[in-house]
Amino acid sequence: MRLSTIALVALLAAGCAAPHDDAADAPSTDSPATATSTPDAASSDSEPARTTVPAQFQGEYATDTRACNSPAHESRLTIGAWRIKFHESSGAIVAVESGRNALTITAELTGEGKTREATYRFNLSDDGQILTDRDSGMKRQRC
Structure with a gap:
């Protein structure tokens, strides 16, 4: 009986020291992203690319104004540090490229029962109040 107790304690202790799981290092959708995207040619090989949206682009x-006052309006867009949310889809941002007033976001979006990866390109006005979708031309004001 004593040998069984020692064996049980040894097995439990071994379970606490499980091998490293790379999946545990992946960012969750509720925490800051720590993954890196491919660095661009201008950055050094040892410098990771950013996956956090710069503060000047974050917002609703x-x-x-009428659409800003309607949380369910189809033009609503929320850009957070690590997530983007549209009217019918939202998801984690997996890559970010930004310049002074330009932002490119790649995100894993889930909506209407489907998951897809999408890339969006935006320009922010000099005063930070108008966000323009460079692909569709749609302009949104900061709420």
């Missing part, structure tokens, strides 16, 4: 946007 919609086409006009």
